[in-house]
Amino acid sequence: MLTKNNDKLTNLMVPILSIILGFIFGAILMLAFGYNPLLAYQVMFDGVLRNPFFFGEALRQATVLTFTGLGFAIAFKAGFFNIGVAGQVLVGWISAVWFALAFPDLPRIVLVTLSLGVGMLVGAVWSAIAGYLRAYFGTNEVIVTIMLNYTALFVTNYLIRAVISDGGNTTDRVGPNASLSVGWLTSLTNGSRLNAGLFIALVVVALYYVFMTQTTAGFELRAVGLNSFASTYAGMSAPKNIILSMFISGALAGLGGAIHGLGTFGNIFTQSGLPYVGFNGIAVALLGLGNPIGIFFSAVLFGILDVGSGFLPNRAGVPDEMAEIVIAAIIFFVGANYLIRFLLDKMKTKKTVTEGGE
Amino acid sequence: MDIIRLLQLIVSSSLIFAAPLILTALGGTFSERSGVVNIGLEGIMVMGAFMSAIFNIQFVGTFGNMTPWVGMLAGGLIGLLFSIIHAVATINLRADHIVSGTVINLAAPALAVFLTRALFGAAQTGPLPRSFGRSNIFLLHRIPVIGPIFFRNTSGPAFFGILMAILSWFILYKTRFGLRLRSVGEHPHAAETLGIKVYTMKYAGVLISGFLGGMGGAIQSQAIHNEFGILTVAGQGFIAIAAMIFGKWNPLGAMGAAIFFGFAQSLARVGNSIPIIQNIPSVWLQVLPYLLTILVLVGFIGRAEAPAAIGKTYIKSK
Numbered sequence: 182m183l184t185k186n187n188d189k190l191t192n193l194m195v196p197i198l199s200i201i202l203g204f205i206f207g208a209i210l211m212l213a214f215g216y217n218p219l220l221a222y223q224v225m226f227d228g229v230l231r232n233p234f235f236f237g238e239a240l241r242q243a244t245v246l247t248f249t250g251l252g253f254a255i256a257f258k259a260g261f262f263n264i265g266v267a268g269q270v271l272v273g274w275i276s277a278v279w280f281a282l283a284f285p286d287l288p289r290i291v292l293v294t295l296s297l298g299v300g301m302l303v304g305a306v307w308s309a310i311a312g313y314l315r316a317y318f319g320t321n322e323v324i325v326t327i328m329l330n331y332t333a334l335f336v337t338n339y340l341i342r343a344v345i346s347d348g349g350n351t352t353d354r355v356g357p358n359a360s361l362s363v364g365w366l367t368s369l370t371n372g373s374r375l376n377a378g379l380f381i382a383l384v385v386v387a388l389y390y391v392f393m394t395q396t397t398a399g400f401e402l403r404a405v406g407l408n409s410f411a412s413t414y415a416g417m418s419a420p421k422n423i424i425l426s427m428f429i430s431g432a433l434a435g436l437g438g439a440i441h442g443l444g445t446f447g448n449i450f451t452q453s454g455l456p457y458v459g460f461n462g463i464a465v466a467l468l469g470l471g472n473p474i475g476i477f478f479s480a481v482l483f484g485i486l487d488v489g490s491g492f493l494p495n496r497a498g499v500p501d502e503m504a505e506i507v508i509a510a511i512i513f514f515v516g517a518n519y520l521i522r523f524l525l526d527k528m529k530t531k532k533t534v535t536e537g538g539e
Numbered sequence: 540m541d542i543i544r545l546l547q548l549i550v551s552s553s554l555i556f557a558a559p560l561i562l563t564a565l566g567g568t569f570s571e572r573s574g575v576v577n578i579g580l581e582g583i584m585v586m587g588a589f590m591s592a593i594f595n596i597q598f599v600g601t602f603g604n605m606t607p608w609v610g611m612l613a614g615g616l617i618g619l620l621f622s623i624i625h626a627v628a629t630i631n632l633r634a635d636h637i638v639s640g641t642v643i644n645l646a647a648p649a650l651a652v653f654l655t656r657a658l659f660g661a662a663q664t665g666p667l668p669r670s671f672g673r674s675n676i677f678l679l680h681r682i683p684v685i686g687p688i689f690f691r692n693t694s695g696p697a698f699f700g701i702l703m704a705i706l707s708w709f710i711l712y713k714t715r716f717g718l719r720l721r722s723v724g725e726h727p728h729a730a731e732t733l734g735i736k737v738y739t740m741k742y743a744g745v746l747i748s749g750f751l752g753g754m755g756g757a758i759q760s761q762a763i764h765n766e767f768g769i770l771t772v773a774g775q776g777f778i779a780i781a782a783m784i785f786g787k788w789n790p791l792g793a794m795g796a797a798i799f800f801g802f803a804q805s806l807a808r809v810g811n812s813i814p815i816i817q818n819i820p821s822v823w824l825q826v827l828p829y830l831l832t833i834l835v836l837v838g839f840i841g842r843a844e845a846p847a848a849i850g851k852t853y854i855k856s857k
Contacts, residue, residue, distance in 0.1 A: 214657050262637050320836045323578060323637060324784065327777040328829040339822035453770060463641055500656035505649035513624070513642045517632035 191525055195518045196468050196475065200482070203511030207503060216499045224496040225489030225504070235488055237370025240379055241445060242458070243477075243484030245270075247382040248437025249462020250469060250476040251389050252430045256308075258393070258471055259426035260406040261315070265308055265326025266434045267459020268333035271452070272307045273300035273435025275337050278352060278442040278449045279345055281359035289358045296359055297381075297439045304435015305428045307333065312427025316420035322427070330455050338451045351450040361444035376444035382477070385433070389473040402426050434459070457505075461487070464512045483508060545813065546688045549802070551673065552809045554697035557801025559584070559759040561700030563779035564786065564793040565707050566618075566751030571788055572711060573744025574724035576850045578640035579625045580752040581776025582647030586621045587614030587756025589651035592664045592767030599668040606669040611696070611757040618753015619746050621647065626745040630738055633852045644776075652769055663768035671696055671762035696758045697801075703751070704794035711790060720744055724846035727853040737853055755779065778804075781832040788845060796835075803828040 208218035229235045249266045256263035263269075277300030281292060311329060314320040345352045361376040393399040404412040405422040413419050437458065442449055461483055468483075469476030490504030514521065563580050570577040577583075591607070591614035599606045621643065628639040652662050659665070673692045680690040711717035722730040723740040731737050756772060764771045782800050786792025807824040810816045816824070 264641070314833070314837055318837045320833070321784065324777065324781050324836060325833055327774070328781070328832045331774050331829045332826045335822055335825040339820075339825075343822075454773065460641075460645060464645065467638060500653045502649040502653040502656070506646060506653060509642050509646035509649060512638070512645065513628065513634075516634040516638035516642055517628045519633040 191522060192470065194525060195521050196470060196479070196515060198521050199468065199511050199514035199518070202514045203507050206510040207507040210506065211499060211503065217497065221493055221497040221499045221503065224492045225486065228492035228496070229485045229489045232371075233369065234371040234373045237366070237373025237375035239484040239488040240370075240481065241373060241375045241484075242487050243480040244376075244378040244382045245437045245441050245445070245458045246462055246465050246480035246483055247386065247477050248433050248440065249458050250465030250480055251385065251473060252433035252437065253463050254466040254469070254471045254473075254476060255389070255393075255402070255433065256426050256430035257466060258406045259402045259422060260409065261312070261423065261426060261430075262323050263308060263311070263326055263427065263430045263434075264323055264463070265311060265329050265431070265459075266462045267455035267457075268326070268330035269304040269308050269431045269434035270438035270441065270456050270459050270462075271333045271337050273304035273438030274442040274456075275340060275345075275438075275449050276300050276303040276435075277439030278355060279340075281355040281443060282345065282353060285356040285358060287358065292358045293361065293443065296355075296443055297436060300439025300442065301432045301436040304438060305432035308431020308434065309424055309428040312424040315427070316423040330459075334452060334455055337449070341449060341451050345449075352448045354447040355443060359443055360447060361440060374445050376440070378440035378444040381436075381440065385436070386473045386477050393473075398425070434462070437462075457487075461508065464508050467512050467515050470515075543684070543687055547691065548809060548812065549805070550688055551693040552805035553798060553802035555673075555694040555762060555801070556804040556808075557798040558694050558696035558700050558762060559755040559775055560779045560782055560797035560800055561697065561704060561755075561794050562758065563752045563755030563776055564782040564797045565700070565704055565790055566748035566755065567780050567783035568707065568711070568748075568786075568788055568790050568793050569720070569751070570744045570748035571783065571849055572724045572846055573720050573741045574727065574846055574848045574851065574853070575625070575629050575741055575745050576636040576640065577622075577625060577745065577748050577752075578637060578777070578780060579622070579643030579647075580640075580748065580755075580780060581772065581774070582640075582643035582645075583618045583621050583749050583752035584756030584759060584772045584776040584779075585647040585651050587618040587753030588760035588764075588771045589655065589756075589767050590614045590617035590753070591757030592667055592760045592771075593658065595667040595669060595761060596664060604669065607671045607757075607761040610761055611754050614757025614760075615750040615754040618751075618756065619749040622745050622749020622752070625749070626742050629852070630741050630745070633854070636850050648769055648772075651767070655767065664766050667761060667765050670765045671758070694762065696762055697798075700758075700797075701794060704790045707790035716743075721846070723853075724848055727848055728856075731856065738855065741853070752776065752779075778828060778832065781836065784845075785832075785835050800828055800832070803831050 211218040211221055229239050249270060253263055253266050277296045280299040281296040284292060311322045311325040314325055315322045341352060342348060361378055363377050366375050401417045401422055404417060405419055409419050465476055465479045465483055468479040486504045490501040493499040493501045493503055563584055567577055567580055591610035594610040594613040595606055602609050625639050625643055628634040629636050655664060656662060674695040676690040676698055680686045719735050720740050723737050727737045759775055760767045760771050778800050782796035783793045785796035806816060810824050
């Protein structure tokens with residue numbers, strides 16, 4: 182699914198055409214309900230791109246989506262479907278905030294590093310449970326990660342109410358020593374919550390690329406994903422790689438959650454459902470075709486859609502769920518890329534035929 | 540509380556929570572038996588729940604007491620329509636089954652809430668005028684001892700689900716259609732050689748799963764939540780899929796597992812009126828169904844129970 186065809190142009194065309202088709206689908210749906218799609222898309226993009234505050238917010242959202250996208254992608258490369266990204270975000274988020282609240286007096290650099298590290302580790306371990314069960318019991322990781330999602334949701338809510346706060350629905354805010362906010366970024370974007378997480382995300386994108394293409398461990402992960410029988414035959418350990426890929430996957434998601442906690446909100450509050458950044462991370466990874474740079478740009482696009490959807494109800498009278506529908510439609514076309522490849526092939530053959538005829 | 544009343548409470552509340560799971564798990568069985576993984580059942584349930592809620596509100600004047608049952612059919616129909624997306628994507632367009640299912644799970648809640656806002660101006664429908672409520676099962680509730688425990692004041696849809704499970708078992712194992720459907724899930728190439736239309740059978744499997752999943756969602760909104768909102772389904776579709784796996788892809792097994800999960804879920808709601816259980820912190824009862832699912836998958840089922848060709852794209856030979 183993720184880049185098996187080596188034709189680079191076609192590979193680039195698939196996400197681009199998927200985005201276009203997704204927007205067209207959204208437009209048709211809006212027309213059917215008597216909304217004005219051009220106005221809707223215009224207020225979304227204008228609202229975000231022409232206002233530094235909302236652009237900052239979109240990048241802030243893209244930061245977390247980059248982590249969840251990379252997290253999903255690395256497991257996917259190794260042949261696993263980590264639907265548990267949302268739950269891993271949540272456990273990373275709560276443990277980072279909890280740690281930061283527990284040790285408010287550590288120096289900033291130490292506290293930030295340790296809090297992020299704790300969030301990352303807890304996310305990794307949470308996800309590795311599914312990897313371990315898959316590796317040694319053959320348990321379907323899709324079901325296990327989904328079940329762990331709901332477990333994470335209820336346990337997190339319980340911890341917030343009964344342990345971290347005194348029966349309230351939100352925790353205290355973390356101290357300035359644990360905050361990821363960067364003065365010049367905040368003032369550059371008119372006080373948005375954009376934070377140092379963005380730079381961490383860019384570094385992780387680069388590290389991800391190096392890990393996957395330049396290291397033995399990354400090569401093994403990809404090999405197991407492409408053909409687990411052949412890689413076992415070549416002496417690679419399938420269980421080790423399964424657990425490792427889920428561990429890294431959860432670490433990335435947990436880090437995203439920790440950055441959500443220390444950067445975006447500064448606290449954690451009870452959730453009525455699993456965080457959307459988790460599921461949209463899956464969308465980001467699929468649209469980015471598993472390529473870290475593609476994932477970053479997908480995350481930026483979905484960040485813009487996410488923040489821009491807030492303008493829909495007031496400025497265009499359209500329910501803000503429209504953005505989510507467009508995202509789903511885009512992923513439909515990415516998933517059904519056979520359709521796009523088929524059409525592109527048809528067009529190519531026609532061209533050669535006409536050229537031959539001249 | 541005397542023992543019969545206690546058992547009655549446990550059985551009836553288990554069945555109420557089991558009803559949506561039974562139908563959806565049966566749906567999953569049909570789809571996966573034809574070789575198509577359908578984790579989109581969660582989204583299909585959302586659409587069924589949405590449709591039946593709308594139907595319930597709009598047509599309560601026309602159908603009176605029958606409204607929830609007709610609403611259930613309406614939910615089934617919309618589920619069937621929605622599952623066409625999954626069928627086209629996985630069968631004709633060769634999409635990864637899990638990716639396509641995820642698309643359905645992303646799209647359905649967004650679309651349903653979008654439509655709810657477009658129709659009602661709010662993200663929830665508000666209370667439904669006529670829910671399933673509790674009913675006595677025809678004549679059976681008069682049997683002494685067993686009658687009051689199992690058949691009085693209980694969930695009508697659950698007994699409908701049990702009937703459907705028996706019917707599904709019959710269809711899958713005793714009819715020509717069932718044999719063909721299963722053969723397509725095990726070895727599509729061999730099936731095609733014998734003249735079975737593989738794509739048609741796969742379509743049948745997915746569309747039946749959509750119909751049953753939609754009805755499951757309709758029961759969820761009309762019997763348990765009594766409204767439609769974003770949290771109405773919240774994971775029930777996934778639990779139903781787990782029930783199907785626990786039931787080893789057999790309709791009767793899936794039904795049994797669904798009732799078991801219904802029991803686990805009901806504990807979180809009625810646990811505080813049952814001795815012993817009432818002392819357990821509620822968070823444990825809330826996560827119990829999910830942890831049980833994992834334990835069950837790890838401990839009680841072996842590996843190679845799934846249809847052999849599950850999740851694989853079948854490309855028709857020319």
